[in-house]
Amino acid sequence: MLDIESLSFNYGTAKVLDNVTFSAEKGECIGILGPNGSGKSTMLKTLSKILKPSSGKVVLCGKELERYSPKELARHMAVVPQDTNIDFDFTCLEVVLMGRNPHMSRFEIEGLKDAGIAREAMMLTNTWHLRERPFVELSGGERQRVIIARALAQQPSVLLLDEPVSHLDINHQIEILDLVERLKNERGLVVIIILHDLNLAARYCDRLILLFNNKILATGGPDDVITRENIRMAFRANVMVKKHPLTGYLYVTLLNALESAGTSNGRTVHLVCGAGTGTQLMYLLRSGGYSVTTGALNVLDSDYETASQLNIHAVSEAPFSPITPEAYSEVVGLMKKADIIVISDVPFGSGNLKNLEAVLEAGTPVIMVEKDVPRDFTNGVATALLDRIKASGAATVNTGEQMLEKLKMIK
Numbered sequence: 001m002l003d004i005e006s007l008s009f010n011y012g013t014a015k016v017l018d019n020v021t022f023s024a025e026k027g028e029c030i031g032i033l034g035p036n037g038s039g040k041s042t043m044l045k046t047l048s049k050i051l052k053p054s055s056g057k058v059v060l061c062g063k064e065l066e067r068y069s070p071k072e073l074a075r076h077m078a079v080v081p082q083d084t085n086i087d088f089d090f091t092c093l094e095v096v097l098m099g100r101n102p103h104m105s106r107f108e109i110e111g112l113k114d115a116g117i118a119r120e121a122m123m124l125t126n127t128w129h130l131r132e133r134p135f136v137e138l139s140g141g142e143r144q145r146v147i148i149a150r151a152l153a154q155q156p157s158v159l160l161l162d163e164p165v166s167h168l169d170i171n172h173q174i175e176i177l178d179l180v181e182r183l184k185n186e187r188g189l190v191v192i193i194i195l196h197d198l199n200l201a202a203r204y205c206d207r208l209i210l211l212f213n214n215k216i217l218a219t220g221g222p223d224d225v226i227t228r229e230n231i232r233m234a235f236r237a238n239v240m241v242k243k244h245p246l247t248g249y250l251y252v253t254l255l256n257a258l259e260s261a262g263t264s265n266g267r268t269v270h271l272v273c274g275a276g277t278g279t280q281l282m283y284l285l286r287s288g289g290y291s292v293t294t295g296a297l298n299v300l301d302s303d304y305e306t307a308s309q310l311n312i313h314a315v316s317e318a319p320f321s322p323i324t325p326e327a328y329s330e331v332v333g334l335m336k337k338a339d340i341i342v343i344s345d346v347p348f349g350s351g352n353l354k355n356l357e358a359v360l361e362a363g364t365p366v367i368m369v370e371k372d373v374p375r376d377f378t379n380g381v382a383t384a385l386l387d388r389i390k391a392s393g394a395a396t397v398n399t400g401e402q403m404l405e406k407l408k409m410i411k
């Protein structure tokens with residue numbers, strides 16, 4: 001439906017888009033991502049004929065964009081820009097009715113049908129109650145919803161949105177994006193949307209295009225594009241990317257503090273953890289400048305996943321397997337090398353019991369992080385081992401912050 005072929009654009013001598021190619025089908029939502037200045041808005045402007053490409057072409061429904069008259073194009077395509085200034089004293093309903101202009105003939109007198117369509121668009125965007133209000137008096141978020149209503153009143157088959165929800169509160173963000181998704185599904189709209197919020201992009205877009213240095217750095221489904229490596233490269237940000245356990249969508253957590261992990265304090269901690277009990281501890285330790293090793297961990301364990309996200313070396317074990325002698329000796333080796341061992345409040349059973357034996361064998365100072373939940377689910381052998389570790393002088397704390405304090409005190 002929409003084909004972008006080898007599109008390039010220069011502002012004067014500055015190349016802003018270099019050889020961008022992709023296409024969008026009916027009922028598809030494509031998210032455009034990229035750091036500030038990477039050319040996202042410029043691309044949207046070339047797709048909507050506001051800017052003429054320096055080379056390459058845009059083909060809409062088999063016809064080159066060049067050959068569309070403005071009115072004909074407006075019947076196919078609507079644009080929601082980043083900011084809209086309307087200087088005259090129009091009411092919101094009048095602004096939305098402007099969206100009907102491309103459909104009105106010169107001789108149209110009545111416009112009842114258009115009024116009905118404008119009303120529907122305002123109902124959908126939750127702006128009908130604002131219809132008599134002057135547009136200029138609205139808040140940023142209200143304006144944006146009216147502009148989206150105007151775009152919908154155009155009844156386009158392609159909807160281009162430039163950061164449409166950046167002015168909206170969280171509730172209206174979801175409301176508008178849910179609406180866009182519904183229109184896409186029910187009316188087969190093509191949606192091209194610039195989003196800065198990677199989590200919203202992962203949630204709402206079928207495909208993503210990540211722009212970097214004027215080019216497409218990555219394209220594909222959210223899983224292909226929103227990766228730690230791509231985000232690091234494009235945004236110079238250290239993030240953790242995981243699937244949300246409730247929604248199944250990817251979510252991105254910004255790990256600013258990893259920047260400071262570069263300033264190592266020269267000390268190493270081996271963390272005994274599992275079942276997610278080590279996730280926060282790993283993050284805190286890395287943020288505090290410690291080198292961290294961990295394990296043995298089952299490769300399906302969520303702490304194993306966190307360790308790989310944070311580039312923490314983890315001794316691994318196959319799913320549902322006990323710790324092998326090889327893994328055991330590697331763990332003991334890492335524990336001996338470490339300055340301190342931290343044991344999280346992981347439940348110990350036959351699978352990970354060997355980690356406790358390794359702690360005793362290594363003889364390295366230990367901090368045990370025990371949450372309020374008692375370890376009543378651990379078996380008798382584990383309890384006995386934990387008691388031996390405590391008796392050998394292990395410090396106990398209750399929180400990750402206390403762990404960091406205690407670490408400073410242990411020489």
Ligand SMILES: Nc1ncnc2c1ncn2[C@@H]1O[C@H](COP(=O)(O)OP(=O)(O)OP(=O)(O)O)[C@@H](O)[C@H]1O
Pocket residue numbers: 011016034035036037038039040041042043
């Ligand atoms: N009218 C213009 N004349 C000259 N250069 C421009 C013009 N508009 C944009 N640019 C430059 O082109 C580059 C791409 O700008 P563009 O607005 O497309 O980026 P963007 O990815 O949408 O950025 P943002 O995320 O900040 O909105 C930037 O370096 C910008 O400074």
